[in-house]
Amino acid sequence: MKSLVSAGAIIFRREKEKIYYLLLKYAAINMVEKSYWGFVKGVVEKGERKRETILREVYEETAINDLKFIKGFKITNEYYFKTKNDLYHKKVYYLLAETKTKKIKLSFEHLDYKWLLYQEAIKKLIFENDKKILEKANEFLRKSLSSSKENSKRKSFNI
DSSP, X not given: OEXXXXXXXXXXXXXXTEEEEEEEEEOXXXXXXXXXXXXXXXXXXXXXXHHHHHHHHHHHHXXXXXXXXXXXXXXXXXXXXXXXXXXXXXXXXXXXXXXOOOSOOOOTTEEEEEEEOHHHHHHHOOSHHHHHHHHHHHHHHHHHHHHHHHHHHHHHHXX
């Protein structure tokens, strides 16, 4: 069995008090018979840190270069897949990141992209692990945003 380590990001942007998540459409490949929607990710290269991989992959796949990582969120996805000749164990580390970039330049690796509200994004994802990852990221973000709103309210009263 071969092992692969990847790193990726659940990327979001804010627009008029709403949060939109970025999903990329992947072409059908050996292990998946039809195209599917997912997050930006890529293989961690030798000597590279996971954050460096994420920044590189995000830029290569979308041309986004203004990512701001959200502190406190990190999640790992592990799964197995098979090609004609090999069985793989893959581990993907995800961070949550914000961008202000709306228009994306897709790489040749992807067929399309969409900025979607949480409920729309969940419906697009076909893998249960991806749905759980988005659910946890959305929950974390909601709690973070509501606590930062509370903190700013308190600050405004502490004059």
